[in-house]
Amino acid sequence: MEMTLGSTWWVACGILVAVELSTGTFYLLMLALGCAAGAVASHLGLSESRQMLSAAVIGGAAVAACYLLRRNALGASPAGANADANMDIGQTVEVASWEADGSTRVKYRGASWQASYIGSAVPGPTPGPYVIRAIEGSRLRLDHQEAL
Template structure:
């Protein structure tokens, strides 16, 4: 079996394993293995193939890591109106407690309300931003 065939089989195995685990980093390593297969097609020796696989695969992993760090994360599912119909509803809060929570009657039940850290607890109208456990996280309107 030629070196390039072995590298292509390894790259395919890494892609198949990624489908089972769901981690994107295995695809980056598969790119390194594909680069090693291409270097084997060009006639490079085993040592050069290993170096190419290591460098290209590592560079792809590091590049993907920094790319993911720079992009903003997906919004929390708890804050999507399509998932939680309470998001966007307006509450009237008359009084905040000393611990930064409030209790309001909403949809026929008593709810504990919290607000984002750093906001002053003042009475008034608030919009539900997301559901955190059994508490409503609100933003001042």
């Protein structure tokens, strides 16, 4: 049995789906859609260049749509407040005391950091555990730790 170009497209589609299942990246499924479009174009008798064009257009459009939908659903947050971009976001620090202006110094990862309070506690923040919500330059932005 001879391997046709349409079969090659389906094999590529299957490989992309298998890799996606092992990595969890949804974008590979979109590229698999492009390979499926190439396979369908092959079965319709289109030339190799038209098959590649259909795979590229469908796969690329699916990736772009997936990216735009995900970005709009998650909301574009700045890197300083995005836990996906900065591993420090969401970590807990212990505050011993606060200054009158809402600033403090905390020990975090073996260093002393300047920090400021971003919550709305009245009359002001109290000592205790706080969560890093953002990092602006070398200053941690802290808020109250949420109860579990």
